[in-house]
Each structure stands twice: as structure tokens, then as C-alpha cells.
Amino acid sequence: MTGRLMAIVRKEFIHILRDPRTLMVSFVMPLIMLVLLGVAATTDVRNMPLAVWDQDKSAASRQLIEAYGAADYFKLAYDADSGAQIEQLITTGEAQAGLTIPPNFGADLAAGRSVEVRLVIDGSDPTLAQTALAAATQLGQAQSVRVVTERLATKGQAGAFTMPIAVQAQVWYNPDLRSAYYMVPALIGIIMMFQCVVLTSTAIVRERERGTIEQLIVTPVRSSELLLGKLAPYVLLGFLDTLEILVLGVLLFGVPIAGSVPLLLACAALFLITPLGIGLLISTVSKSQQEAMLLSLFFLLPNIFLSGFFFPIAAMPTWLQAITYAFPLRYFLTIVRGIILKGAGVTELLPAILATAVYGLVVMTIATRRFHKRLD
Amino acid sequence: MAEPAIAVRNLTKRFGTFTAVDAVSFEVARGEVVGYLGPNGSGKTTTIRMLLGLLRPTSGSAVVLGHDVAREPEWVRLRSGYMSQKFALYEDLTVLENLRFYGAVYGLSGSRLAQRSAEMLAMVGLDVHRDVRAGSLAGGWRQRLAMAIALVHEPPLLFLDEPTSGVDPEARRAFWDIIYGLADGGTTVFVTTHYMDEAEHCGRLGIMSGGHLLAMDTPTRLRESVAGDPWNITAPGANLAELLDRLEALPGVSHAGLLGDQVHLITAPGTHAAASLGAAAAPGAGAVADGIAVERVEATLEDVFAVLTTAPGGTPKEVAA
Numbered sequence: 001m002t003g004r005l006m007a008i009v010r011k012e013f014i015h016i017l018r019d020p021r022t023l024m025v026s027f028v029m030p031l032i033m034l035v036l037l038g039v040a041a042t043t044d045v046r047n048m049p050l051a052v053w054d055q056d057k058s059a060a061s062r063q064l065i066e067a068y069g070a071a072d073y074f075k076l077a078y079d080a081d082s083g084a085q086i087e088q089l090i091t092t093g094e095a096q097a098g099l100t101i102p103p104n105f106g107a108d109l110a111a112g113r114s115v116e117v118r119l120v121i122d123g124s125d126p127t128l129a130q131t132a133l134a135a136a137t138q139l140g141q142a143q144s145v146r147v148v149t150e151r152l153a154t155k156g157q158a159g160a161f162t163m164p165i166a167v168q169a170q171v172w173y174n175p176d177l178r179s180a181y182y183m184v185p186a187l188i189g190i191i192m193m194f195q196c197v198v199l200t201s202t203a204i205v206r207e208r209e210r211g212t213i214e215q216l217i218v219t220p221v222r223s224s225e226l227l228l229g230k231l232a233p234y235v236l237l238g239f240l241d242t243l244e245i246l247v248l249g250v251l252l253f254g255v256p257i258a259g260s261v262p263l264l265l266a267c268a269a270l271f272l273i274t275p276l277g278i279g280l281l282i283s284t285v286s287k288s289q290q291e292a293m294l295l296s297l298f299f300l301l302p303n304i305f306l307s308g309f310f311f312p313i314a315a316m317p318t319w320l321q322a323i324t325y326a327f328p329l330r331y332f333l334t335i336v337r338g339i340i341l342k343g344a345g346v347t348e349l350l351p352a353i354l355a356t357a358v359y360g361l362v363v364m365t366i367a368t369r370r371f372h373k374r375l376d
Numbered sequence: 377m378a379e380p381a382i383a384v385r386n387l388t389k390r391f392g393t394f395t396a397v398d399a400v401s402f403e404v405a406r407g408e409v410v411g412y413l414g415p416n417g418s419g420k421t422t423t424i425r426m427l428l429g430l431l432r433p434t435s436g437s438a439v440v441l442g443h444d445v446a447r448e449p450e451w452v453r454l455r456s457g458y459m460s461q462k463f464a465l466y467e468d469l470t471v472l473e474n475l476r477f478y479g480a481v482y483g484l485s486g487s488r489l490a491q492r493s494a495e496m497l498a499m500v501g502l503d504v505h506r507d508v509r510a511g512s513l514a515g516g517w518r519q520r521l522a523m524a525i526a527l528v529h530e531p532p533l534l535f536l537d538e539p540t541s542g543v544d545p546e547a548r549r550a551f552w553d554i555i556y557g558l559a560d561g562g563t564t565v566f567v568t569t570h571y572m573d574e575a576e577h578c579g580r581l582g583i584m585s586g587g588h589l590l591a592m593d594t595p596t597r598l599r600e601s602v603a604g605d606p607w608n609i610t611a612p613g614a615n616l617a618e619l620l621d622r623l624e625a626l627p628g629v630s631h632a633g634l635l636g637d638q639v640h641l642i643t644a645p646g647t648h649a650a651a652s653l654g655a656a657a658a659p660g661a662g663a664v665a666d667g668i669a670v671e672r673v674e675a676t677l678e679d680v681f682a683v684l685t686t687a688p689g690g691t692p693k694e695v696a697a
Contacts, residue, residue, distance in 0.1 A: 003485045007481050014468065211461075212464040212466060215460055215525070218458045220454040374430055
């Protein structure tokens with residue numbers, strides 16, 4: 001009967017509206033996470049401090065240093081005068097990389113000999129180190145090509161040297177390689193999952209803790225009405241959060257939405273079933289709100305790490321990749337990133353959509369079966 | 377109406393190795409006010425929960441209003457009102473919101489819901505507090521709200537689990553007035569309590585101890601069933617503990633306890649007279665001290681409880697407050 005269902009929905013809304021802290025957390029948390037992940041947790045590497053020990057101080061060495069300084073990746077931070085100083089700057093973290101140019105750099109180059117330039121990189125942060133390594137190598141090669149071209153020119157063979165293979169690389173979907181574009185859509189999934197699992201599990205456990213569940217199940221209310229009524233407000237909350245993140249993502253970070261927003265919302269609705277079901281499942285086994293909270297985290301953390309949110313699934317060992325299929329967030333991240341970044345449609349995303357639907361159906365079925373109108 | 381409101385046969389509930397309710401059988405007629413007296417942990421709440429289908433009986437059967445609870449819990453629930461021990465209210469909802477919520481969950485709507493809510497608030501005297509949050513109500517008012525909630529759908533059967541615990545005497549009296557009013561209107565009331573004085577209000581009374589239903593009868597007949605002579609002995613200036621020990625050691629004393637500044641005794645029928653007890657109570661042998669009074673009294677429900685829970689060996693078991 002709809003009267004009973006509506007009574008429960010209304011009651012849940014009153015609970016939410018009269019609990020300003022929960023309400024605030026559910027709207028402020030997305031904002032904070034958005035800013036944190038969009039700005040601070042960026043993996044874009046720019047302006048790494050570089051220490052240089054130029055023992056040559058020739059026109060050629062200055063040219064090399066300038067080439068490093070001109071690239072976005074490095075900024076010339078320190079002029080060192082010994083190998084020990086470079087070492088110290090890197091150890092203290094003041095410099096991320098140290099470049100040592102030998103005394104006879106310019107002379108050797110002029111004489112047509114090969115010169116070794118030493119670059120030390122702080123490898124403690126692999127992301128930074130990899131970018132620094134790639135950038136430094138590339139810069140060195142570019143300089144080498146320039147030197148070879150100049151040499152040929154002085155021998156009257158200008159234009160005789162061209163690179164045999166020229167790679168014309170094009171980056172699609174996120175041409176500037178901004179990590180915010182990649183993170184913000186995924187955040188929709190993380191927030192929805194977080195909110196729904198934690199809020200639904202505690203909403204039901206709270207009734208058990210306070211003894212109201214006994215009064216409630218002794219009424220003729222049906223399990224389905226009780227569950228639907230309790231979950232409905234959190235569906236709405238999850239949706240509002242989704243919209244909040246989308247709007248803020250566009251306004252604050254200029255995330256371009258390539259695909260269909262209605263499709264995105266429809267997929268979000270489908271995905272919501274899973275965290276709601278998990279929350280429900282947790283509530284059937286937890287005796288206190290703390291227990292529900294801990295179980296929620298126990299479920300959420302591996303989801304965050306194994307969904308491809310932080311760490312690319314493709315970079316994981318094969319056995320771990322297989323395990324990622326067990327985590328529902330993985331599928332939804334494929335969907336949101338696909339729609340927002342690539343403009344993908346139902347056809348491209350069908351496997352992920354089906355997986356999301358099946359996951360939700362299974363979890364919800366188990367959860368509702370476990371929920372009895374009994375105390376034992 | 378020959379069919380009883382509640383018919384329980386060999387109802388048993390075990391939690392692991394602990395037997396909370398052990399083969400309990402009784403019947404409650406329609407319109408009766410039946411009390412269930414016993415200390416905490418004696419199986420009162422577990423019995424009620426089985427009668428409402430909240431717990432599954434390990435064995436035995438419970439038929440409520442002619443319907444088997446195990447098979448048709450919803451049928452029974454729709455026709456039962458329940459007030460649980462904790463007065464389980466939503467503290468962030470107002471009095472009226474709590475009441476309307478439960479009314480709606482029981483299937484009331486529109487003007488009927490509004491009318492019943494108003495009636496209930498008036499009945500328990502909460503109309504002036506209708507917009508107060510339940511969480512800020514004092515104990516006695518919470519209890520009234522819980523009562524109103526239990527009655528909002530006009531159930532013919534009402535289960536009250538320790539409805540007056542933590543409530544002041546005046547509120548308890550008002551509460552029992554409501555119960556009598558309901559019983560006059562034909563509502564069957566099943567109420568648990570551990571207050572002896574409150575138990576006297578019930579038409580019939582079941583005595584629970586350790587999961588066993590020891591007896592169920594009217595308070596009067598229960599008192600009459602006490603085999604023995606109850607006495608109250610006053611000895612001004614005496615050391616009560618020492619006096620109690622001395623009297624308890626007398627032959628024929630089946631039960632002894634303190635009742636205020638008196639010693640309360642039950643002796644085997646005809647084994648003692650006032651004079652012999654008075655002599656025994658005197659500090660020196662043979663001398664009847666001044667002021668010692670021995671009074672033959674009526675058995676109380678406490679005596680009933682004490683006698684029923686005293687094992688044949690003579691060691692008193694757990695006794696209610």
C-alpha cells in the first residue's frame with residue numbers, strides 16, 4: 001500500500017533534514033573531495049626543481065641548461081658548485097633532479113666527441129621520477145639532434161639530416177592530459193558509493209540501536225515497503241551529489257562533458273542499486289552504528305584502490321586485474337569516464353552497464369532476502 | 377465468545393543452551409487484563425515477542441485471536457498494539473509526527489488518521505505537547521506517547537511490556553486508569569511488570585520465574601493459595617538482621633524476610649501462634665520484651681512469589697524486587 005510507503009519516506013526525510021551534520025557532510029564532502037582530488041592529488045608533473053653543476057660554463061653548456069629550463073617539467077632552482085652539494089639538495093628534497101655538466105663539455109662537442117652529461121633523479125616518488133626521466137632523456141636527445149644538424153651544416157651538408165621515423169602522436173579525449181578531467185568523473189562513483197553504503201547501513205542500524213526497529217516491524221508494514229521507504233531518500237541524496245559534482249566539475253575544472261547527461265544519470269541510477277544493497281546487507285549483520293561504519297570502510301577501501309580510480313588497472317599484475325572484476329565501482333568508473341570523456345554511448349558501454357545491472361540485482365536480492373521482520 | 381484472545385501451548389524459546397521460555401501454556405479470554413509478573417530475565421519479554429511473531433518459538437504454539445502467529449504474523453500484528461520496554465519513539469520527530477507515522481503505517485489515512493491522532497493525544501493528555509520533539513519529553517510523557525502509538529489503530533489486543541518502568545507513581549495511576557477504560561471497552565490487555573503493587577490491578581496474574589510459568593490466577597486466589605500463616609513482627613530497638621536470623625531458624629518457618637522495619641514470616645499452617653513467635657523474638661530466653669508486636673496478616677503477592685519460587689529443598693530462588 002502506498003500510504004505506508006509514503007509514511008516511511010516522509011519519516012526518513014524528516015530524519016535527514018533534522019540532522020544538519022549528516023546533511024552538511026553529504027553535500028560538503030563531495031565539494032572537499034572534488035577540490036582535493038582535482039587540485040592537490042594531481043599527477044600532472046610540472047616545475048620540478050632542478051639543481052645544476054655546470055663545470056664548463058661555456059656557450060654550449062649554457063645552451064643545454066636553457067633547454068632544460070625552457071621545458072615545463074623543470075625549473076632551474078639551484079646553481080651548485082660540487083657533486084656533494086647536488087647530492088645534499090636531492091637528499092633534503094629541495095631539488096628533484098641534479099644535472100652535472102663535465103668541464104670539457106663545450107670543447108669535446110666542438111671536437112665532435114661524445115660527451116656524458118650526468119643526471120641524478122630522486123626516485124622516491126616513482127610518478128615524479130618517471131616523468132623526470134622521460135623528460136630529461138627527451139631533452140637530451142633533442143639537443144643531440146640539434147648538435148648533429150649543426151655539425152652537418154658546418155660541413156656544408158645542411159638539411160642532410162632528418163629523423164628516419166617521425167612519430168605524429170595525438171592524444172585523444174584529454175589532449176592536455178589534465179588529471180582533473182580523469183578524476184572528477186570518477187569522483188561521482190566514489191561519492192555515490194560512499195554516501196549510499198554508509199548512510200543506508202547506519203540509517204537501519206540506528207533503528208536497531210535505539211529499539212525503534214522492534215516497534216516498526218511489529219506493525220503490518222511489508223519488508224519491501226520498509227526497505228524501499230528507507231532507501232528512497234538516499235537515492236535522491238545520491239542523485240543530488242551526482243549533479244553537484246557534475247556542475248562543480250564543469251565550473252571549477254572546466255571538465256568537458258562529451259556524452260549524454262541523461263544516459264549518465266540513468267547509469268548512475270542503475271549503479272546506485274549496488275551500494276544501497278551493500279548498505280542494507282551491512283545493516284543486517286551490524287549491531288551498532290560503529291560496526292556498520294567499519295564494515296562499510298572495509299568494503300569501500302578495496303573498491304577505491306581496485307576500481308582504477310587511483311591506480312590504472314592495466315598496470316596491475318594479471319591476478320590482481322582478475323580480482324578487480326569483483327568490485328562494482330570498476331564498472332561504473334568505466335561508464336562515467338566513457339560518457340564524460342569519450343562521449344561513449346550505450347553500445348560501447350554495454351558490457352559495463354550489464355555488469356552493473358547484474359551486480360545490483362544480485363546484491364539487492366541477497367540483502368532483501370536477509371532482511372526479516374523478526375528479531376532472531 | 378468462547379475463543380480465547382491468546383492461547384499458548386508448550387511455548388518454548390531457547391537461545392543456544394539458554395532456555396528463556398520453557399514450555400509455557402496459558403489462555404487469555406477476550407476483554408481480560410492479564411498481568412505477567414516476574415523479575416528481569418524471567419522470560420516475559422521473550423513471551424510477548426513470540427506472541428507478536430518477532431521471535432520464532434523453538435517449539436510449542438501461540439494462537440492469537442484465533443490465528444497461529446507463526447503462520448500469520450501480519451494478521452496478528454494488524455490487530456495488536458505493542459508498547460515495548462524502551463518506549464521506542466523517534467526522538468527527532470514531534471509527538472504528532474510520531475503518532476501520525478505509526479497511524480499511517482497501520483494503514484490509517486486522511487481524516488481518519490487525523491481524527492484518531494487527535495483522539496489519542498487527548499486520551500493520554502499530550503495534546504498541548506503535540507509539536508514537541510519526542511526526545512525532549514520526560515519519562516512519563518514518553519510512556520504516554522508510546523501508549524498512544526500502540527492504540528492508534530484501535531487494536532482489540534494490547535501488549536504492554538513493562539509499561540511503567542521508570543515512571544512516577546502518579547503517572548502510573550493515570551496509566552492504569554487508561555487500561556481499565558480500555559478493558560471496559562472490550563480490549564484484551566496483556567501486561568508485564570515487576571511491580572507487585574501494579575500486579576494487583578490485573579484481573580489474572582501469571583507468575584514467571586526462570587522461563588517457567590509457575591501459576592496463573594486472580595491475585596486473590598493466588599494469595600489464598602499460599603500454604604502457611606503469614607506474620608509481621610515488630611521489635612523496636614532490635615537488631616533486625618540478628619532478629620531475622622533468629623526467627624528464620626525456628627522450626628516450621630518456610631520463609632522469612634524484612635519488610636520495612638518489620639520481619640515478615642510465613643510459617644507452616646498451625647505450627648506457631650502469636651505468643652510463641654513473640655517469645656522467640658525476645659532477646660533473652662523466656663522474657664517477652666516490651667513493644668514486641670506479632671501480627672497475623674494476609675498473604676501478599678510477594679509471599680506468593682516467595683513461596684512459588686522456593687524450591688522444595690528450601691533455598692529461595694531469585695525473587696522479584
